[in-house]
Amino acid sequence: MALMKHLNGLVDVDRGIISREIFVNEDIYRAEQEQVFARAWLFIGHESQIRNPGDYLVSSMGEESVILCRDRSGRVHVFLNSCRHRGMKVCRYDEGNTIEFQCPYHGWSYATDGTLVGVPFAKDAYGAQLDRSQWGLIEVARLEVYKSTVWATWDRSAPSFLDYIGGYKVYLDLLLDAWDGREGGTEAIGGIHKWLVPCNWKFPAENFSGDRYHGVSHRSVDMVGIGPSGQSRRDMGERNQARWLDVSFPELGHSMIAFLRPHDAPLAPAYQDAPVVADYFRRCEEERKRRRGDSWRLFGGPGTMFPNTSPLARQPRTLAVWHPRGPHQTEVWRWYFVDADAPPEVKDFLRHYYIRYSGPSGLTEQDDMENWNYAHKASRGTIARQHPYNYEMGLGRSTRAFEDHGLTLPGAITDVTVANASEHNQRGFYRRWRQFMEAASWDELR
Amino acid sequence: MSDVERLLLRQEVEEFLYREAELLDERRYEEWLELLTDDVRYFMPMRRNVPHDETEREFTREGVDISWFDEGKDTLTRRVRQILTGIHWAEEPPSRICHMISNVQVLGAGPAGPSGTEIAVKSRFLVYRNRVETETDVLVGKREDLLRRVNGGFKLARRRIVLDQSVLLAKNLTFFF
Ligand code: FES
Ligand SMILES: [Fe+2]
Numbered sequence: 001m002a003l004m005k006h007l008n009g010l011v012d013v014d015r016g017i018i019s020r021e022i023f024v025n026e027d028i029y030r031a032e033q034e035q036v037f038a039r040a041w042l043f044i045g046h047e048s049q050i051r052n053p054g055d056y057l058v059s060s061m062g063e064e065s066v067i068l069c070r071d072r073s074g075r076v077h078v079f080l081n082s083c084r085h086r087g088m089k090v091c092r093y094d095e096g097n098t099i100e101f102q103c104p105y106h107g108w109s110y111a112t113d114g115t116l117v118g119v120p121f122a123k124d125a126y127g128a129q130l131d132r133s134q135w136g137l138i139e140v141a142r143l144e145v146y147k148s149t150v151w152a153t154w155d156r157s158a159p160s161f162l163d164y165i166g167g168y169k170v171y172l173d174l175l176l177d178a179w180d181g182r183e184g185g186t187e188a189i190g191g192i193h194k195w196l197v198p199c200n201w202k203f204p205a206e207n208f209s210g211d212r213y214h215g216v217s218h219r220s221v222d223m224v225g226i227g228p229s230g231q232s233r234r235d236m237g238e239r240n241q242a243r244w245l246d247v248s249f250p251e252l253g254h255s256m257i258a259f260l261r262p263h264d265a266p267l268a269p270a271y272q273d274a275p276v277v278a279d280y281f282r283r284c285e286e287e288r289k290r291r292r293g294d295s296w297r298l299f300g301g302p303g304t305m306f307p308n309t310s311p312l313a314r315q316p317r318t319l320a321v322w323h324p325r326g327p328h329q330t331e332v333w334r335w336y337f338v339d340a341d342a343p344p345e346v347k348d349f350l351r352h353y354y355i356r357y358s359g360p361s362g363l364t365e366q367d368d369m370e371n372w373n374y375a376h377k378a379s380r381g382t383i384a385r386q387h388p389y390n391y392e393m394g395l396g397r398s399t400r401a402f403e404d405h406g407l408t409l410p411g412a413i414t415d416v417t418v419a420n421a422s423e424h425n426q427r428g429f430y431r432r433w434r435q436f437m438e439a440a441s442w443d444e445l446r
Numbered sequence: 447m448s449d450v451e452r453l454l455l456r457q458e459v460e461e462f463l464y465r466e467a468e469l470l471d472e473r474r475y476e477e478w479l480e481l482l483t484d485d486v487r488y489f490m491p492m493r494r495n496v497p498h499d500e501t502e503r504e505f506t507r508e509g510v511d512i513s514w515f516d517e518g519k520d521t522l523t524r525r526v527r528q529i530l531t532g533i534h535w536a537e538e539p540p541s542r543i544c545h546m547i548s549n550v551q552v553l554g555a556g557p558a559g560p561s562g563t564e565i566a567v568k569s570r571f572l573v574y575r576n577r578v579e580t581e582t583d584v585l586v587g588k589r590e591d592l593l594r595r596v597n598g599g600f601k602l603a604r605r606r607i608v609l610d611q612s613v614l615l616a617k618n619l620t621f622f623f
Contacts, residue, residue, distance in 0.1 A: 094494040094612070096503070191492050191512035195614035220534040224527040331613065336512050351512065356521050361490075361514050363528055366536040366618040373617055374578070 011434040013250075013427045016392035020379040023200040028437075029327035036307050036436045037062030039155040039445075041164045043309040043321050044068050044078055046188040046335060047148040054097045054112055060323045060333070061152065066140070067091050067101070068150055071113040076145060078152045079114050079137035090137070101137070110137050147176040147184040149319075157442040165305065167410035168254040171247060174300030174313035178339045180284035181291035186317070187340040189351060193359040194333050197369050199376035201308055201322040201330040202433075207368065208302045208310035208320065209255045210246045210425025212416060213393070217371055221363045226356050228315065228349070229273045233357065233364050236315070237268040242299070243404060246394070246424045247411040253306025253432025255425035256313065257416075261297040263405040276345045284339075294407050304425075306432050316354035328376065334359055391430070394422025447555070459567050460550050462593065462600045467545035470622055475526040478622070482519055483594055483603045490515040490607035490623065505608075514619060515607070522622075529620070536620045541577035543621050548572075564603060567591045571607075571623055575616070583616040585609055589623065 010019035022028050042061045045068045049057045056069040058081060065081035067090075083090050088105040100117060102109040109118035114137035119130060140152040144161035151161050158164065165172055178185030197204070207214070215222075218233060227235030242259035249255065261268075267285050271278040289296040300313025308322040317337040325331045336354045338347050357364045378384060394414050402413040414424040439445045447455070462481075469478040482488075491505040491513045506513045528534045553566040568590050575583045592604035607623045 093496055096496060096500065189512050190510065191506040193492070193512060193514075193614075194612070195617065197617045217535065220528050220531040223531050223533075224524045226521070226524055348509070352517065352521075355512060355514075355516055356524075359514075360614055360617065361619040363525065366620050367534065369617040370536040373581075 007434055007437055010388075011430055013391070013431045013434070016390065016395050016423065016427060017388045018391055018430055019388045020385050022433075023202060023376060024327055024380045024385065026327055029200075029324070031437060032324070033062055035439070036433070037324065039153065039158060039436065039442065040307050041142075041144075041151045041153045041158065041161055042307075043305075043319065044143075044150040044152050047076070047145060047150060048187045049095065050076065052097065054099060055095075056091065056098060056112070057095045058091055058093065060321070060331070061140075061154070063324055065089060066152075067137075069112050071111070072099075073113070075113065076143065076150060077112075077114055078140040078143055078150070079110075080139075082138070083108055084116065084135045084137070108135075114139055147173070148186070149176060155442060159442070159446065164252070165254065166249060166252050168249050168252060168256075168305065170298070170410055171254075171256040171258060171300055171303060171313070172305065172311055174256075174258070174298065175311040175317060175319065175337065178284070178341075179281065180287035180339075181296065185340055186337045189336045189338060189347070189354075192333050192335055194331065195360045196325070197330045197332060197372060198328060199330055199372040200327055201324040203372040203376060204320070204322045204330060204332065204368070205304050205308055205310065206426045206429055207372070208312070209304035209429045210248070210257050210302070210423075211421070212244070212246070212257055213421035213423075214368075214371070217367045218364055220367065224363070226353070226363050228271045228277065228353055234315070236270040238270055238299075241265055241268060242417075243415060244417045244420075245402070245409070246398075246414040246416050246422050247303075247409070248398070248413075248425045248428030249411050250428035250431045253429055253436075254304065255428050256303025256311070257301035257425070258313075258409075259299050259301060260404055260407070260409075261299065263294065263297065263407070271349075274345075274349050276343065277349045280342060280346045294405075297407065298409065304429060306429065307436075315350060316357045317350075318354065318358055328380075332359075391423045391427055394419060394424050395427075397422060398424050452552075455555065455565070456550070456552050459552055459565065459593065459600070463547050463550060463567070463569060463591075466602070467547050470545055471543055473529075473540060475529060475622075479519070479523055479526055481600075481602055482522065483596070483601045484519055486519050486522070486602055487604045488515055488517050488522055488607075489513065489605070490609065490619075493609070493612050495612055508606075514609070514614070525622075534620070536618050539578065541575045541621065544574040545623075546572040546574070563595045565593045565595075565600075567593055573621065573623060575621060585611070585616065585623075587611075587623075 044059045045057045050070045053072045067079045067081050069077050083103040085108050088103050090101040090103045100109045107120040111117045116132045116135045141156040143152045222232045225231045229235045245258045247256050302312045304310045310320045312318045320334045323331040398412045398414040402409045414422045489508045496503045529537050549570040551568045555565045573585045587609040590606040593600040594603040
């Protein structure tokens, strides 16, 4: 395959060398849409956004608009948001409740289960020609609801969602489980941040995969202090005594920065400026200890689930999707999570913290966007493209047999407590990316 | 209120809003903060595409949902301090920002709020930002303000900013409206 040979010189994960071409090249971007986005499991939305029959949320899979919808009988579907007749977007609302999706162009209408139910002048114009059963909305090949999050893929031969996340489940659960250790139990706060960033989608994806190195980016927010107790950007005390781990599943492409609290330390005080919140988290963590045994000590941070979904498993607890919008632009969607049964004061406190931390108005992330913007821009030139990026940090330091006082963890893990950072997770991401780009089908990706 | 009083009030309100815009455009952020009451509410919802007869769902809700801004003076002050660190890369080098404020309407004046007279004012904004080389954002929308009379002058007690965009077309919101 021509593309394969091409990538050989571009992505050398073993040496930690990656060409700028994969970020700025139009042909590679086009190939990504087929090789990566048409095959992988992608995040669609949260069940709490489609509670009732007829509820829908318009979302995105790669470049394309899709409708997440609960049909009249309660089943969840994901459809391509495009009419079968001439392609008109059948739903241009962001969310709502409906009996059917009527196309504004010539009026074909589709039931909430995707069936073509209405065709104007059907009898006279088409006679017996039109077989409606063949012309329903295009539906994803597979869909899975996992702890209230909805995921889908266009590829029928893709593995099940649980096989797709594999050992990463432990880390994804750190976002989706309640803080006190109960399975599930989180909800999305109303409102999805949506904004455009002028950079390739892989800049934010790899940054979230495990970039603990970019402290300089955020020094200004650390100086002014927006943390829950008014200091730095995240001033939860427990973080200071933790062991920091870059966790990667290179064979799957998923990763997270996790932290492990000491096995013998008492619960560290956190959220001291807000007694109700401090009390809530202390009670949750006592409960978590009882429920999970020694693995209570594992907490999550930012991560990336291949290809473009980034769970952030600590406060601010969020899930971001980096939608490709051409090689040089990304549309970010971000959902914000809280424990569904947290007291209102706690939810309100966290919501304020989330808004001042994250997204275009967040004091922290504003500086990320500036860096991704101009890193991308300065990599587009003819000369720039000839010089690859360096991903050598922490090469050869990971272990598949991580253990801490009897607690073992899945994944290839690099301890970065002392080193502060490695690029282990980023290498894992690009290893999988290259496999997707080279593979002819899922058979070669298992 | 007589016609003359109404005109004078309108004049006074416009002068306040233009002076505020001037401080922002001249990057005199600390002086700008002094124009805000200590209990100021600064709110900017996100907007959804919804059917024309379901407008109650168009905006994210203050105090409930995730929005672009939903904060008071403490966070606004930290935003200013961050810009003034000189290492807030999203505003370093500083952007060139211009606030065009127009369509000023004084909607009503009366003794409201905890401390004296508050005046409801509506206006339009066009905020132009240009930074580094060619990066340019134009953000247009409406503002609904509550101005409070303090020591003979005005202070801003509340601002609701309604941006006429759904997906935000700017990469960040490092400036004030
Ligand atoms: S494009 Fe939808 S009915 Fe023609
Ligand atoms: Fe960052």
